[in-house]
Amino acid sequence: MAKHTTKIDLPVSQIRRYLEPGPIVLVSSAHNGTHNIMTMGWHTVMEFTPSLIGCVIAGGIHSFGLIRRSGECVINLPTTALTDTVVGIGNTTGAEIDKFERFGLTVQAAERVEAPLIAECYANFECRLAEDTLIDKYNFFIFEVVKAHVAKSPRHPETLHYTGDGVFMGLGKMISRRSRFRPGML
Amino acid sequence: MAKHTTKIDLPVSQIRRYLEPGPIVLVSSAHNGTHNIMTMGWHTVMEFTPSLIGCVIAGGIHSFGLIRRSGECVINLPTTALTDTVVGIGNTTGAEIDKFERFGLTVQAAERVEAPLIAECYANFECRLAEDTLIDKYNFFIFEVVKAHVAKSPRHPETLHYTGDGVFMGLGKMISRRSRFRPGML
Numbered sequence: 001m002a003k004h005t006t007k008i009d010l011p012v013s014q015i016r017r018y019l020e021p022g023p024i025v026l027v028s029s030a031h032n033g034t035h036n037i038m039t040m041g042w043h044t045v046m047e048f049t050p051s052l053i054g055c056v057i058a059g060g061i062h063s064f065g066l067i068r069r070s071g072e073c074v075i076n077l078p079t080t081a082l083t084d085t086v087v088g089i090g091n092t093t094g095a096e097i098d099k100f101e102r103f104g105l106t107v108q109a110a111e112r113v114e115a116p117l118i119a120e121c122y123a124n125f126e127c128r129l130a131e132d133t134l135i136d137k138y139n140f141f142i143f144e145v146v147k148a149h150v151a152k153s154p155r156h157p158e159t160l161h162y163t164g165d166g167v168f169m170g171l172g173k174m175i176s177r178r179s180r181f182r183p184g185m186l
Numbered sequence: 187m188a189k190h191t192t193k194i195d196l197p198v199s200q201i202r203r204y205l206e207p208g209p210i211v212l213v214s215s216a217h218n219g220t221h222n223i224m225t226m227g228w229h230t231v232m233e234f235t236p237s238l239i240g241c242v243i244a245g246g247i248h249s250f251g252l253i254r255r256s257g258e259c260v261i262n263l264p265t266t267a268l269t270d271t272v273v274g275i276g277n278t279t280g281a282e283i284d285k286f287e288r289f290g291l292t293v294q295a296a297e298r299v300e301a302p303l304i305a306e307c308y309a310n311f312e313c314r315l316a317e318d319t320l321i322d323k324y325n326f327f328i329f330e331v332v333k334a335h336v337a338k339s340p341r342h343p344e345t346l347h348y349t350g351d352g353v354f355m356g357l358g359k360m361i362s363r364r365s366r367f368r369p370g371m372l
Contacts (some may be wrong), residue, residue, distance in 0.1 A: 018349075020208070020227045020347070020349065021208050021347035021348065021349055021355055022206070042232060044228055044229055047242075058337045068193065069261055080359075087363045090367075090369050131323075134320065138240075140232060140240065143281075144348070156353075159210060160361070161347075162206055162207065163202075164203050164206065164365045165203070165372055166364030166366070167360060167363075168361050169358065169360055170360075171356075172355065174353060174354075175346070175354040175356055176352060176353045177269065177350030177352050178351065180270070180274075182277050183279055185277050186350065
């Protein structure tokens with residue numbers, strides 16, 4: 001499995017390019033010497049500046065505790081090359097295995113958080129908890145993205161989009177309508 | 187432009203099939219005899235039952251007032267066949283024009299809300315405001331989907347996914363891994 005070793009910094013205000021299309025992401029976390037990875041499909045961009053992401057993390061799972069206690073995570077963006085890894089991560093629990101080890105993924109140190117980056121992913125967004133008001137009622141976290149790493153190419157990665165029932169869709173065809181947007185609407 | 191006239195009811199707990207992949211949607215609203223349509227890319231599924239959707243609606247736009255005051259909206263799902271309509275809706279304001287009229291869209295009565303369905307869209311999800319705690323601070327609304335209408339075919343519509351900068355991606359290739367999921371994880 002290839003690592004995306006050549007990554008560049010992306011201004012955090014621009015991560016909508018990768019997250020607004022709605023891909024499945026891998027969320028990595030760490031606390032007190034242990035780390036874990038979960039899949040996440042329920043997330044949305046909420047603001048450009050500060051760069052905010054809202055997401056649902058199920059209360060019963062192993063990652064919930066690590067993220068709740070550390071107040072940090074990394075949102076990693078896999079492409080279709082990692083489909084089977086994504087499925088494996090979503091169908092196992094970090095209470096029983098080390099998912100980095102089991103799935104042959106490379107721990108890479110983040111710059112601004114303790115949670116690790118997954119080197120094999122196309123992009124990595126380092127996050128700190130920004131708002132906890134709706135965690136108890138809805139398991140809804142709002143994170144601020146404090147650092148963004150993105151592979152230099154391709155410009156439009158083929159991301160995975162989950163429909164439930166074991167079926168993903170790949171994001172494929174580019175459709176540009178740039179010339180038809182008013183400048184302020186881009 | 188073809189209407190999707192043959193629609194069936196979908197259990198509201200199953201709308202993740204269409205919204206979890208992260209498409210651009212058209213949100214229709216009505217209040218005091220006026221209606222409007224906006225584009226929306228910042229939304230996420232939050233719960234199966236009740237069927238909850240969280241989304242950001244910019245405070246300055248015309249639809250914000252209609253939705254805030256009525257506490258209702260319809261989330262309509264366009265496909266790539268409606269690309270230019272989506273761009274037109276996103277680049278105009280309902281303060282100046284009637285978007286149904288301008289873009290040749292058909293108003294269809296909803297069953298559970300006053301806001302209209304857009305007949306030309308693949309699916310229509312009737313919504314009532316369920317939680318307003320984060321509206322003032324983040325323009326973040328949580329809606330309960332109270333009724334869902336979906337076209338009978340195709341099973342996997344080619345939806346539009348926005349990356350910013352005037353560029354959409356179409357959701358194309360189906361990738362099934364159903365056999366590799368544990369039953370409880372589907």
